Amino acid sequence: xxxxxxxxxxxxxxxxxxxxxxxxxxxxxxxxxxxxxxxxxxxxxxxxxxxxxxxxxxxxxxxxxxxxxxxxxxxxxxxxxxxxxxxxxxxxxxxxxxxxxxxxxxxxxxxxxxxxxxxxxxxxxxxxxxxxxxxxxxxxxxxxxxxxxxxxxxxxxxxxxxxxxxxxxxxxxxxxxxxxxxxxxxxxxxxxxxxxxxxxxxxxxxxx
Amino acid sequence: xxxxxxxxxxxxxxxxxxxxxxxxxxxxxxxxxxxxxxxxxxxxxxxxxxxxxxxxxxxxxxxxxxxxxxxxxxxxxxxxxxxxxxxxxxxxxxxxxxxxxxxxxxxxxxxxxxxxxxxxxxxxxxxxxxxxxxxxxxxxxxxxxxxxxxxxxxxxxxxxxxxxxxxxxxxxxxxxxxxxxxxxxxxxxxxxxxxxxxxxxxxxxxxxxxxxxxxxxxxxxxxxxxxxxxxxxxxxxxxxxxxxxxxxxxxxxxxxxxxxxxxxxxxxxxxxxxxxxxxxxxxxxxxxxxxxxxxxxxxxxxxxxxxxxxxxxxxxxxxxxxxxxxxxxxxxxxxxxxxxxxxxxxxxxxxxxxxxxxxxxxxxxxxxxxxxxxxxxxxxxxxxxxxxxxxxxxxxxxxxxxxxxxxx
Numbered sequence: 365x366x367x368x369x370x371x372x373x374x375x376x377x378x379x380x381x382x383x384x385x386x387x388x389x390x391x392x393x394x395x396x397x398x399x400x401x402x403x404x405x406x407x408x409x410x411x412x413x414x415x416x417x418x419x420x421x422x423x424x425x426x427x428x429x430x431x432x433x434x435x436x437x438x439x440x441x442x443x444x445x446x447x448x449x450x451x452x453x454x455x456x457x458x459x460x461x462x463x464x465x466x467x468x469x470x471x472x473x474x475x476x477x478x479x480x481x482x483x484x485x486x487x488x489x490x491x492x493x494x495x496x497x498x499x500x501x502x503x504x505x506x507x508x509x510x511x512x513x514x515x516x517x518x519x520x521x522x523x524x525x526x527x528x529x530x531x532x533x534x535x536x537x538x539x540x541x542x543x544x545x546x547x548x549x550x551x552x553x554x555x556x557x558x559x560x561x562x563x564x565x566x567x568x569x570x571x572x
Numbered sequence: 573x574x575x576x577x578x579x580x581x582x583x584x585x586x587x588x589x590x591x592x593x594x595x596x597x598x599x600x601x602x603x604x605x606x607x608x609x610x611x612x613x614x615x616x617x618x619x620x621x622x623x624x625x626x627x628x629x630x631x632x633x634x635x636x637x638x639x640x641x642x643x644x645x646x647x648x649x650x651x652x653x654x655x656x657x658x659x660x661x662x663x664x665x666x667x668x669x670x671x672x673x674x675x676x677x678x679x680x681x682x683x684x685x686x687x688x689x690x691x692x693x694x695x696x697x698x699x700x701x702x703x704x705x706x707x708x709x710x711x712x713x714x715x716x717x718x719x720x721x722x723x724x725x726x727x728x729x730x731x732x733x734x735x736x737x738x739x740x741x742x743x744x745x746x747x748x749x750x751x752x753x754x755x756x757x758x759x760x761x762x763x764x765x766x767x768x769x770x771x772x773x774x775x776x777x778x779x780x781x782x783x784x785x786x787x788x789x790x791x792x793x794x795x796x797x798x799x800x801x802x803x804x805x806x807x808x809x810x811x812x813x814x815x816x817x818x819x820x821x822x823x824x825x826x827x828x829x830x831x832x833x834x835x836x837x838x839x840x841x842x843x844x845x846x847x848x849x850x851x852x853x854x855x856x857x858x859x860x861x862x863x864x865x866x867x868x869x870x871x872x873x874x875x876x877x878x879x880x881x882x883x884x885x886x887x888x889x890x891x892x893x894x895x896x897x898x899x900x901x902x903x904x905x906x907x908x909x910x911x912x913x914x915x916x917x918x919x920x921x922x923x924x925x926x927x928x929x930x931x932x933x934x935x936x937x938x939x940x941x942x943x944x945x946x947x948x949x950x951x952x953x954x955x956x957x958x959x960x961x962x963x964x965x966x967x968x969x970x971x972x973x974x975x976x977x978x979x980x
Contacts, residue, residue, distance in 0.1 A: 386790040387847060406795045409847045410920040411929060437788075437847045455726065519960065 376428040376546050382493045383449045384472045385457035386465035387436030390491040392457035410435045422536040453535050455486045460490045461498040485538045487516035494521040762864045766813050769838040773818045785845050793829040796850040800933050810863045832867050846879040851928045889923040890916045894959040904964045919956045
């Protein structure tokens with residue numbers, strides 16, 4: 365199975381992932397934790413969007429997450445489609461100490477399920493789960509909502525590094541990686557066709 | 573300092589030992605350029621025989637201050653060049669740029685247009701004085717590309733900025749354009765508005781609008797420019813209305829931001845609070861140091877309307893940059909079109925908060941001063957265009973829309 369010659373081993377599979385959710389729920393902090401294993405108190409509000417990447421290994425494959433971390437405020441809502449367009453995965457984040465942010469998360473889920481690509485994997489993340497004392501959103505409520513909508517669900521804490529890597533790994537597991545890697549190999553090959561005019565576009569797709 | 577000498581001399585037709593370089597600028601204006609003894613003389617003539625000249629000898633370079641002739645250039649570029657008023661053209665010519673015009677004209681006597689010269693200058697300035705002004709291949713890990721200025725020699729040193737005394741005048745000047753009322757009335761309006769939201773918040777069941785807005789603002793002000801050392805706010809000219817009754821008493825600076833933003837939203841409920849506003853307010857707090865003045869400066873600043881709900885203003889900004897790039901670098905523009913990025917969205921943040929996130933805090937102060945010292949705000953579009961053109965090779969290599977967006 366672990367075939368070195370397999371293109372999926374040589375080239376990481378690129379996954380476009382977008383983070384959505386109300387302002388100040390911790391989207392950028394989740395990304396910072398995942399990408400740099402770092403946490404900053406009072407991280408500045410994101411304007412427009414930030415782009416980051418991180419590789420991780422899931423089963424026998426290397427995945428490169430290309431992460432779009434978007435600004436949360438309603439006023440910038442109209443820009444979001446540009447970022448979730450063509451995304452294979454989305455993390456909708458809310459703050460467990462703020463029930464409004466959960467409502468907002470639900471409307472993001474609705475929008476994604478209506479507008480984004482059909483195969484998009486959506487995860488719901490209840491962030492700031494270290495702040496038990498101020499909890500406003502019960503995890504049972506979020507969990508049953510998630511299973512009803514077919515979402516991955518985890519409570520996370522970017523601050524305490526709880527469930528952050530796990531969240532991304534779970535997303536990766538749920539993605540139809542095999543088909544992505546095939547597609548990307550084809551695309552890469554197609555790119556080279558322009559120059560070399562090679563006809564065989566299915567070089568060495570070793571299906572195990 | 574703010575009123576630079578207007579150097580308007582007539583071309584000496586009989587200058588010896590030199591033939592002028594003649595550069596047609598547009599249908600109306602022609603530029604004549606002559607180099608004598610290491611100095612550059614430039615004359616503009618329009619088709620009605622109006623003449624305008626500047627002369628870049630050492631002394632006049634010293635005595636000229638301010639900024640670029642960019643309003644005129646901007647108008648030329650964006651095709652709005654209607655009724656030039658030659659007398660004002662060179663009112664604010666940046667000495668540094670003048671010097672550069674000289675160098676470039678000497679080096680490239682056959683430049684197609686002054687615009688080209690100008691853009692080359694802009695790009696060159698940015699290039700020389702910036703260390704990380706490139707769109708490199710996205711590195712692994714935390715690879716959000718920012719246009720950080722990590723060099724100790726920042727824009728401040730090169731754009732010269734404004735001296736201390738003049739600084740306060742400029743910052744206050746920005747509001748005088750809009751607000752004519754007397755100081756007394758200003759104070760009264762501010763205090764009334766401030767009292768209004770404080771009372772609302774103290775109600776047993778506060779109005780949702782005020783409650784939500786306060787919540788949002790407080791989340792953001794504690795995340796704004798935390799790394800900057802502000803002057804002792806105790807020395808600020810504050811109002812007598814204490815706002816500590818409504819919480820957040822630990823930090824004078826955040827309270828000042830919060831109070832001004834809350835009062836702004838109370839005064840302009842249709843604007844509401846939008847993320848990015850705290851970024852625009854914080855330099856004003858730094859520079860102006862009087863609560864009431866800060867508020868009115870901010871109100872004027874907000875008249876640019878970047879945060880409007882329909883984002884019409886932002887669209888307008890992006891259109892301007894599009895237009896400039898399409899003229900000065902059609903190849904780059906075509907590339908953006910081909911990959912579906914012709915909306916130039918990657919400039920969004922630059923223009924929303926005027927490069928606040930791209931440059932070092934103190935450089936931003938200088939940059940804004942430079943921008944404000946112009947007759948028009950179009951300079952900001954040229955900076956954005958220059959950044960793009962400056963990074964053209966890297967951008968041209970980006971195969972897709974997403975990759976170009978990352979430039980942001």
